Amino acid sequence: MLFQVQMDVRIPHDLDAATAQALKQAERTRAQSLQREGKWRHLWRHAGRYANTSVFDVGDAQELHDILSTLPLFPFMEIVVTPLCRHPSSIHQDDR
Amino acid sequence: MLFQVQMDVRIPHDLDAATAQALKQAERTRAQSLQREGKWRHLWRHAGRYANTSVFDVGDAQELHDILSTLPLFPFMEIVVTPLCRHPSSIHQDDR
Amino acid sequence: MLFQVQMDVRIPHDLDAATAQALKQAERTRAQSLQREGKWRHLWRHAGRYANTSVFDVGDAQELHDILSTLPLFPFMEIVVTPLCRHPSSIHQDDR
């Protein structure tokens, strides 16, 4: 099942720099692992903003929550979740 | 170049039913043609709403505008365009 | 899988009265059928407003969309969909 997830990241300016750096590195490692597992299908940067549009391919909303809520930068993200389904005009039976 | 496009469709209730039907059919034909050309890369329905998230793969903003502004349902759409680029944590060089 | 759905109904004042009445009656019949099937788990009126909060229990987002987009009053609804999952402080394993 597909979910569109928009993440806007706002790291407080007074967060310790080393902590911020470690969180970002851990975030990247986790994101790449989830991509390799096929859970995080697409990951695009919004040009000019510290934000992304992602598409997740998970079993259900619970699995989505377990993934998102354990991302290292989760406490600093504004997240919008949109459940997706097949569009009747799509030429794909299964557009992932 | 990739653009995320969100389209919310609002067809006025007093639009002639045959006209509405013809517009929807023409929209579908055009959408499928653009998908086959590889311009309209992804097309997902928002569950429960007359709306979609699309990803277009075009040469530039001009080509995107030429495509969107000639869609049959364009006069009845609210459209939000977000230019996308590669995310540094993506495992793909080119995620389309 | 559970989805919270908020529906705000706005019937245009110049819609034919008989048509409006027929749509409302068909909506009620469909809503009750879906409740009996267990798909439409909860249906609450917002006090003082032509709006409701509903909880749907469906297989996935596709089934939710198929249900909502065929409701007789769908063209006159503003709909907000929120995917739900288990809350870690819930005393229920499965709160439906």
Add this chain to the structure above:
Amino acid sequence: MLFQVQMDVRIPHDLDAATAQALKQAERTRAQSLQREGKWRHLWRHAGRYANTSVFDVGDAQELHDILSTLPLFPFMEIVVTPLCRHPSSIHQDDR
């Protein structure tokens, strides 16, 4: 009487970690106690967000306020309250 309550939790990043942990633990204990009493009828997590939709079953608005305003995480919540009543299309006389 039923109230829908949406809670968005925003814990400041510079709150002492031990304090935050203690508040969350106390919140869970209180939430489970209120569920067992039947006051807090439903508690669902919003997938991907530090937020929930709850349904409270209380005598009146005063009791609702007394409950919500003494939750341990109350100072860090954005709360939206919607009074609910029976929907005329509900198949239940009393949907709790």
Add this chain to the structure above:
Amino acid sequence: MLFQVQMDVRIPHDLDAATAQALKQAERTRAQSLQREGKWRHLWRHAGRYANTSVFDVGDAQELHDILSTLPLFPFMEIVVTPLCRHPSSIHQDDR
């Protein structure tokens, strides 16, 4: 139990003038009847706007809904409902 209700009235300009006049007259009659019964405790005009703030004193949310949804101008109102309770700094045990 007290509810604050804000009503913004928007009568479409193409509504038949006689119908509009009859609805306004019926609204006034109903409003005055509800005030005399003690259900509609306060009714204040917002200076310069076709809007009011009202305070209703009803048994529960169901009664509030039954009253509001049968007001003659209900189809043309935007309504916001806020459940009220006693303020701890009030000098009244029961401020109606």
Add this chain to the structure above:
Amino acid sequence: MLFQVQMDVRIPHDLDAATAQALKQAERTRAQSLQREGKWRHLWRHAGRYANTSVFDVGDAQELHDILSTLPLFPFMEIVVTPLCRHPSSIHQDDR
């Protein structure tokens, strides 16, 4: 002259606890004094939120400002002011 005032209180979490307590106590004392003078006609808590709806009965906007801007919690309030007048459907000549 009547003004509706909505106050949302947001006390920063890093404000000294003793200071916060003193401010709240001073606020209560002042609020009760103004109620006894008849200036602060109504004071209702919004159920579930650190907010209130108040009705002030003052000579003019200047007196309203002098009162509100000297409330102990004024620096931590978001305030919305709505000037009220008699509603033509009110059964009262003077609804205070």
Add this chain to the structure above:
Amino acid sequence: MLFQVQMDVRIPHDLDAATAQALKQAERTRAQSLQREGKWRHLWRHAGRYANTSVFDVGDAQELHDILSTLPLFPFMEIVVTPLCRHPSSIHQDDR
């Protein structure tokens, strides 16, 4: 007493042209009369928009409402009212 009033005018495109013209003419006549009486102290156009900022000098909110609600274009205006008072840094005792 001074009130700032912002008026945004939205005349429906399907309003009869002669009616619209008559309303605008009547509005102008009334506006100029109120200016000569000293009630409508300032009237400025927002550059590039069918909107104005006005300052009214009236006895109280009731008089303001009586004036605004009888303006010929009142049914087609979005109105925002802000009660004003003396600013402590003003060099005028009475800035009208």
Add this chain to the structure above:
Amino acid sequence: MLFQVQMDVRIPHDLDAATAQALKQAERTRAQSLQREGKWRHLWRHAGRYANTSVFDVGDAQELHDILSTLPLFPFMEIVVTPLCRHPSSIHQDDR
């Protein structure tokens, strides 16, 4: 003096087609004339939307208003005006 003007055009679907066409043609003629005069310095389409960002170079706000309020499509535009001035980091003394 420079003003940034954003125009969103919303032509009602029930406007007579010939009228709409004539308005659009007149708008284009007027826009090109103003560009040749040097008043309308820049005119860019927003990709994918019936909207533009323009920069006007006029003597003052009055001249801007006289130009915008007489555009043939003015009654169907949402307009946002932003007065511009020199940016201290600009390498141009006069960036038009």
Add this chain to the structure above:
Amino acid sequence: MLFQVQMDVRIPHDLDAATAQALKQAERTRAQSLQREGKWRHLWRHAGRYANTSVFDVGDAQELHDILSTLPLFPFMEIVVTPLCRHPSSIHQDDR
């Protein structure tokens, strides 16, 4: 040339009290000087809020910016600027 300026002041609670006091005193001094010069034509307090509506009479947008951006409290203000011009229904040739 006239500009309407709305200023909402938000002084952080953890700003040093002496600094805050000095800034406010400097702001008042500067505001009064600009009023005496005729640049700051009107200055009204919004009743009940730490906000004002001002009307500036300056040569152009550059002069407005130079004035506003050097106000002592500028870093703590939310500012909205609206360029004004003569209203065709004004009885004044030049309403300042």
Add this chain to the structure above:
Amino acid sequence: MLFQVQMDVRIPHDLDAATAQALKQAERTRAQSLQREGKWRHLWRHAGRYANTSVFDVGDAQELHDILSTLPLFPFMEIVVTPLCRHPSSIHQDDR
């Protein structure tokens, strides 16, 4: 390819003054270098606000992001990006 970029700068009041000064100086140096390269085509201050409207002329969205995300003040900016293209009523083939 042209992008309109609006930047609102919000420097936290508790950022070290020397750091803030160094960031602003670095921002200016970088902005002027990009202007000289022809990437940053226009840079206008919004009168009365710490904000600007800019027009960038870059190869694609990736280059735009690489530029914006490395601006010294990027962590303190709210940024809105609008992709632009040729307006059919423009008298220029290429309006930069």
